Amino acid sequence: MKIGVFDSGVGGLTVMAALLRHVPAADYVYLGDTARLPYGSKSQATIARYAVSSARFLAEEGAEFLVIACNTASALALDAIKDAVRVPVLGVIETGANAALAHSQTQDALVIATDATVQSHAYERACAERGLRALEKACPLLVPLVEEGWIEHPVTLEVLRIYLSELMDEAVAKNLNADTLVLGCTHYPLLRSQIQRAIPDLRVIDSAEATAMQVAAALGDRAGGGAGLRRFYATDSVDKFRRLGSRFLGEEIAGVELVDLGG
Numbered sequence: 001m002k003i004g005v006f007d008s009g010v011g012g013l014t015v016m017a018a019l020l021r022h023v024p025a026a027d028y029v030y031l032g033d034t035a036r037l038p039y040g041s042k043s044q045a046t047i048a049r050y051a052v053s054s055a056r057f058l059a060e061e062g063a064e065f066l067v068i069a070c071n072t073a074s075a076l077a078l079d080a081i082k083d084a085v086r087v088p089v090l091g092v093i094e095t096g097a098n099a100a101l102a103h104s105q106t107q108d109a110l111v112i113a114t115d116a117t118v119q120s121h122a123y124e125r126a127c128a129e130r131g132l133r134a135l136e137k138a139c140p141l142l143v144p145l146v147e148e149g150w151i152e153h154p155v156t157l158e159v160l161r162i163y164l165s166e167l168m169d170e171a172v173a174k175n176l177n178a179d180t181l182v183l184g185c186t187h188y189p190l191l192r193s194q195i196q197r198a199i200p201d202l203r204v205i206d207s208a209e210a211t212a213m214q215v216a217a218a219l220g221d222r223a224g225g226g227a228g229l230r231r232f233y234a235t236d237s238v239d240k241f242r243r244l245g246s247r248f249l250g251e252e253i254a255g256v257e258l259v260d261l262g263g
């Protein structure tokens with residue numbers, strides 16, 4: 001079984017890392033649409049156009065199952081992607097909401113994500129379908145800070161502190177008794193321990209593990225039989241992808257191929 005993993009950039013490699021742990025026997029082809037990143041500040045029509053061309057590329061590369069690791073694409077383009085390809089497609093919003101449901105005792109959750117994801121209210125809807133209340137907050141400065149590698153930088157810690165204290169104040173104002181914070185963006189797992197330190201009373205969860213476990217359950221024995229293939233594509237600088245991507249994946253990425261998906 002060949003699994004295609006798609007993200008707007010390198011962040012989805014956090015999902016790929018979880019997939020490699022939970023579904024190690026599959027072959028993988030990963031596409032980071034780095035030339036058109038960030039998706040999180042763009043309109044729904046643009047995000048859908050970019051995501052559909054990326055998904056089609058992965059299907060043409062032989063992917064038999066697609067994981068949309070990008071929260072923004074999952075929130076705004078999942079239906080468009082499903083319409084465009086003939087293979088099963090799994091996004092990360094539903095799995096993130098499932099993880100929130102599994103961990104929250106109070107049934108109140110907080111979600112941090114990109115602007116576009118928050119404006120779509122995809123997490124709020126997915127949580128409501130599961131009987132959870134969710135308060136979402138856009139944290140647009142975090143993606144560029146992580147891309148810069150400023151994980152422990154004082155600027156990042158201060159930005160985080162401001163975002164999280166605003167979120168907590170809003171939660172109190174709305175009478176939410178949240179015990180769970182969902183990391184609704186591919187880049188945020190790299191800041192997980194910094195976030196957890198800032199809000200020690202909340203359980204911080206990301207959808208990567210939950211997504212990988214759902215893929216393992218969906219594919220069962222069909223996941224096996226691969227040759228251990230790991231192929232990485234980027235739509236912009238392959239050197240930058242390799243350098244940054246190794247940090248997200250947690251291991252060295254040997255080769256990255258450049259692909260042109262148009263504008």
Ligand code: DGL
Pocket residue numbers: 007008009011012037038039040041069070071072073114117143184185186187
């Ligand atoms: N991959 C995006 C997400 O998970 C973050 C980066 C971007 O804005 O493109 O929402």
